[in-house]
Amino acid sequence: MITLESYHVMIVSKYFDTFCDFVHLEMVTKKYRGTINKFHFNPIPLNNHTLKYFQHIETLHLYSNDDITFGNDYLTNKVNDLIQTRQNTTSKTFFQVIIWYSVSCYTALTYSSFRYVFKNVAFTCKDVDIYFTCIPRVATSIALNCFSGCLTLLSIVLPPKIRTIEDNSFYNCVHLSSIVLPSGLTSIGSNCFSLCSELRTLRLPKSLQKIGKNCFNGCVSLKTFQMPNDAYFIGASCCSSCQKLLEVTLPTSLTQIPKAAFSKCFSLSQIAFPKSIKKVCERCFDGCTSLKSVKIPNNISSLGKNCFSNCVSLTKVTFEDGNNFLLSLPDDLLSYCYSLASFVVPIQISQIGSNCFKSCKKMTSICITQKVTVLSKFCFSECVLLSKITLPSNLCVVGVSCFFACSALVEIHLPNTVTCIGERAFCECQALSKVVLPNALTELNDGTFMKCSSLKYVDIPGNVCKIGNNCFRECVALISIELPESVTKIGEKSFFMCKNMANVRLKNGLKSVGKDCFCECNNLNEIFVPTSVTEFGENC
Numbered sequence: 001m002i003t004l005e006s007y008h009v010m011i012v013s014k015y016f017d018t019f020c021d022f023v024h025l026e027m028v029t030k031k032y033r034g035t036i037n038k039f040h041f042n043p044i045p046l047n048n049h050t051l052k053y054f055q056h057i058e059t060l061h062l063y064s065n066d067d068i069t070f071g072n073d074y075l076t077n078k079v080n081d082l083i084q085t086r087q088n089t090t091s092k093t094f095f096q097v098i099i100w101y102s103v104s105c106y107t108a109l110t111y112s113s114f115r116y117v118f119k120n121v122a123f124t125c126k127d128v129d130i131y132f133t134c135i136p137r138v139a140t141s142i143a144l145n146c147f148s149g150c151l152t153l154l155s156i157v158l159p160p161k162i163r164t165i166e167d168n169s170f171y172n173c174v175h176l177s178s179i180v181l182p183s184g185l186t187s188i189g190s191n192c193f194s195l196c197s198e199l200r201t202l203r204l205p206k207s208l209q210k211i212g213k214n215c216f217n218g219c220v221s222l223k224t225f226q227m228p229n230d231a232y233f234i235g236a237s238c239c240s241s242c243q244k245l246l247e248v249t250l251p252t253s254l255t256q257i258p259k260a261a262f263s264k265c266f267s268l269s270q271i272a273f274p275k276s277i278k279k280v281c282e283r284c285f286d287g288c289t290s291l292k293s294v295k296i297p298n299n300i301s302s303l304g305k306n307c308f309s310n311c312v313s314l315t316k317v318t319f320e321d322g323n324n325f326l327l328s329l330p331d332d333l334l335s336y337c338y339s340l341a342s343f344v345v346p347i348q349i350s351q352i353g354s355n356c357f358k359s360c361k362k363m364t365s366i367c368i369t370q371k372v373t374v375l376s377k378f379c380f381s382e383c384v385l386l387s388k389i390t391l392p393s394n395l396c397v398v399g400v401s402c403f404f405a406c407s408a409l410v411e412i413h414l415p416n417t418v419t420c421i422g423e424r425a426f427c428e429c430q431a432l433s434k435v436v437l438p439n440a441l442t443e444l445n446d447g448t449f450m451k452c453s454s455l456k457y458v459d460i461p462g463n464v465c466k467i468g469n470n471c472f473r474e475c476v477a478l479i480s481i482e483l484p485e486s487v488t489k490i491g492e493k494s495f496f497m498c499k500n501m502a503n504v505r506l507k508n509g510l511k512s513v514g515k516d517c518f519c520e521c522n523n524l525n526e527i528f529v530p531t532s533v534t535e536f537g538e539n540c
Contacts, residue, residue, distance in 0.1 A: 060094040074111040301325035306332040319346040
């Protein structure tokens with residue numbers, strides 16, 4: 001068994017949280033006893049009881065503003081110090097006092113000495129009133145809301161010790177055009193430079209690891225965004241609405257592009273995904289109106305909703321071969337991509353989400369793989385140039401309004417595996433002249449072929465039991481219809497305004513004919529009504 005020697009145990013124990021941790025350590029084995037006495041500083045906050053166990057302390061570390069100072073507070077009239085005095089706190093003089101909690105620049109400069117060392121010095125709102133842009137070199141962070149809404153701030157250079165810039169620090173500084181960040185900066189907070197509309201260039205240091213949400217949101221003059229290679233996190237809407245952003249460089253350490261990170265970046269024309277990216281979140285590039293092509297690498301396992309929606313100049317989307325992780329295309333993935341003319345669904349995809357290709361008005365063809373079993377609602381709605389589509393042989397579901405207003409679609413063959421066609425699935429497909437329905441279908445839902453003005457022929461399979469409301473409404477080219485014996489109900493306005501329909505043959509088994517079912521079928525000469533019908537709707 002490998003054990004830690006006493007020296008290494010002492011190093012580990014520096015990271016303990018409570019005094020009990022030290023007690024338990026010394027109970028483990030004899031060689032660990034006396035570990036507490038070896039410390040010349042306190043690795044944990046102390047009180048009257050625990051101070052006596054750290055007998056060789058020379059340096060007092062204060063981790064919190066509430067820590068007991070034992071009479072060594074840099075502010076002799078500090079409220080906490082007075083309270084501690086009244087509580088008969090032990091007094092002890094230390095060689096040096098290290099203050100770890102955050103203090104203002106003014107405090108640090110006023111009380112700093114060899115004896116008092118301040119490790120976390122924040123440049124605060126009060127410091128702005130004293131120093132403005134001449135930030136003291138002792139500062140290690142820019143505090144929350146520090147320069148927020150400062151209309152007179154034009155440019156600023158941050159001193160070299162700054163490691164973090166907190167939330168809203170430069171929020172809405174509308175005239176800030178230049179800022180120099182220090183080489184050791186590791187973190188930029190949320191909304192930090194949001195709405196800095198004059199900020200044109202920004203050089204991010206190599207040390208930067210984290211950028212908060214909305215950090216550069218609305219920086220409408222920012223042209224480039226180059227993240228350093230060690231950055232592992234960017235927040236939601238980080239660069240959204242950066243209208244002049246031309247170039248984005250993502251680091252190889254980044255695994256996820258967050259929600260709306262680059263949405264509405266109107267000038268962004270291309271994007272390269274590093275191999276480290278596993279997930280592209282929802283609305284990530286939504287509304288990037290200059291984006292022309294996208295290549296999805298094979299390491300990506302998830303694409304979010306509206307990922308590339310409203311990219312009106314997008315003409316090409318390709319997927320790298322060998323992706324076994326991405327199994328579905330999300331809702332609104334490419335909706336309103338008006339320039340996209342064709343698309344090949346990756347071979348591993350089994351489901352296409354709602355509105356996925358909605359209003360891709362130049363889409364003429366799409367290749368769907370055999371693994372696809374579900375076409376969700378509004379999937380291809382308003383693809384007005386889509387003239388022909390070959391559906392996969394394993395398809396089970398055609399969603400609500402799936403091909404709504406596909407006005408160039410001439411013919412559709414639904415495979416026999418389809419068991420459900422959603423409401424208005426082919427509504428307003430004005431060029432659709434022929435439909436072959438699957439034998440497994442048991443119901444035609446409301447408005448399925450409504451306003452298909454060129455539909456002349458439809459063969460209704462023998463298992464269909466119900467014709468929904470408005471199913472063939474205003475199919476003005478439909479001349480005749482023969483319903484199988486399985487049909488028991490015809491819904492309201494199912495054949496309303498089928499003006500060229502000449503004859504209808506209804507079979508035994510039909511029980512109900514809905515309101516206005518054949519109303520305004522002006523050329524209807526003959527209709528056979530079986531004796532099984534017991535319910536006739538008004539004006540049927």
